[in-house]
Amino acid sequence: MSQTEANYTVVQNSFSITGKPYDTSELAICVVKVNKYLAELHKLFDELNFNIFVVMGQRNISGVIGEIFTKFFCMQFESFLSNPHPDGRPDILQISDEGTKKYFEEECFLYDGDKRIPIKSKFAPFAFDGIEVKCTIGDHRSNYKRDLKEKLDRDSFVIGIPRIEYLNNLTYWAHHAHSCNLFGLYYDYYPPAECVPQILAVMCATLSEGDWHAVSVGLPHKKKTSNTSLNSNGVKKIKNGCLLVINDTLYIQTLQRVGISL
């Protein structure tokens, strides 16, 4: 279901990045390609007796889905390139005019023989516009443990258990509180796709620094990095920016319940 464009509803026909409009139906093609890739990746590792998503760990899955989306987005939309520096931001660079193209090609790389090395200061941050990509499986409601125990005889979530029935909100996290165009992806372990993680909705918003909470530095004994999340202004913007959603009644109704405008 999640691997066919026809199974997605286009909520807004187009989205705009720096005043330039782009077709949401092209975005649907991109999402389907990502979902197919995730399914293939799962199958590939399954043949090796290995659940790749379990090994990645819940904390890394969102980031990997975002990276895959970034690559396929840039293959689908001509005027975008993925940020070539591993610490670069934004994730997707908008290279839509000659001036930006010239800057990208001539000022952002060092050359060592035939190697082209991206210069960190030119890509973090990039001097021109682009898109940050964030991915979330959502926040669960506080009484989820009781229901999880009753329905599935489990004490906590594990990778592969769909979370839609426990969804309470969508939050997007970042390492920096910056103005940016944001793609907020929502995914779940989707039962019709054998509970492989699948992108089920895409939201888009233009955010300012004031749409994020203050950045907090990670605690010494924990493995968390410094982070921030959208505040109520930012959350409102992203929830009003849904472009695409899976044609699945349960998901549509639940996303509407948590405030996504569909």
Add this chain to the structure above:
Amino acid sequence: MDYTVIDDSAIELGHLQLTTDELFQAVHRTNSNFEKTYERTRIMQLDVFEIIDFRMLSGLIGETFVTVLASISGQLEQNPNIDGYPDLLQVSTKEMKQYFEGCAAEDFISYKYGGFEVKNSFGTKKSGSFLLKGDQRIRHINSKLDWKAHHRETNHLIALFTDYINKRPRIAALFYSDTLEPDDWAVKQQPKAGSTMTSFSVVKTSGFNKLKSGIRLCLDDQEYIDFCCP
């Protein structure tokens, strides 16, 4: 490339013994998993190693090795708590197995019967050198390998050194030490706000030398043997 056994003495911990053969099997299977992954994803329009960032790949290699070694050794279980220590838990007696099965999440934070921690390093790039993802690193990294831990109490450490061979990540050497002390780890570094790093402690030269003297396996290539062996 094949492997040379530098030291074939078993790793011992309490009631537990890990043979060099078990370690070799775990290395070989981990490498094999990544080789197949590379080949299969290359034909899917997107090489998976292009997507996974370097830090995550290093963690993935460590976690893959943990998963594989736990499946090979009947005396170890993988720590189910993401914040738990160590990565591989000793379950070599009936009592330990029963204890493991009865543990709550918080019991895995510092597991009563210990085990082995596993860390991977690709080496730290020499100042001024340029390396892209997938480039072989052996000639461009510092002679001291940097393994990072979340606290300075890390001991009983299986330390892996991985490099890219023909664009595929491959474990190049396996080191071990059960004599690491807090003074073998640098003072914890707290990342600045906005950094994507977690807080961490890097092994000092004293710790690196202990690990180096406990090397068990190395790629059978003179360049790697010269780099890794004491």
